[in-house]
Amino acid sequence: NAGVMQNPRHLVRRRGQEARLRCSPMKGHSHVYWYRQLPEEGLKFMVYLQKENIIDESGMPKERFSAEFPKEGPSILRIQQVVRGDSAAYFCASSPTQGVGQPQHFGDGTRLSIL
């Protein structure tokens, strides 16, 4: 039973380019979450999606960042015109339900480096 799959594992971009991070949730999981982790810090919530819907994007910067979870295919976190401050590890998590006791299962993360 495959876990949450994220790719790429490492991504290098130059300032001004676009970064696309992909996440395939665990089988049977329809709830997807994206978190960002800066060095030496904990994870910070960015966005919560269900299939074709953004449920909560309160943690996502208003500009340059967008997320989607289409009916078919993985969830995508897109960062346009990247800047040095976007360098971080981006984690995707999924869960089968949204119950308060439901653990979120994380992927291995994408480490984004901006040159």
Next chain:
Amino acid sequence: AQKITQTQPGMFVQEKEAVTLDCTYDTSDQSYGLFWYKQPSSGEMIFLIYQGSYDEQNATEGRYSLNFQKARKSANLVISASQLGDSAMYFCAMRPYNFNKFYFGSGTKLNVKP
């Protein structure tokens, strides 16, 4: 406001001894979930243990147990019989009932000495 505090940036423990990692939280929700995750140097996030706010007994999972003191708003992780493979970052997280997201602490780096 929801907040998780881990006051120990780093901890050392001797192999085979027990260690307690501290976590306090702040929430106005009456119902919430508390979670601990392990992050080895390889970077993945591994779910360890869960405690519900209405659970009367402390959660246990193998060598992991959660010392839950609701009145103090603390949810400390106890690792018994430490192993070298326990060396990692440990994050406490909370999921309040009214918010469908996790709030994470800043983590504790545990080093197990042989």
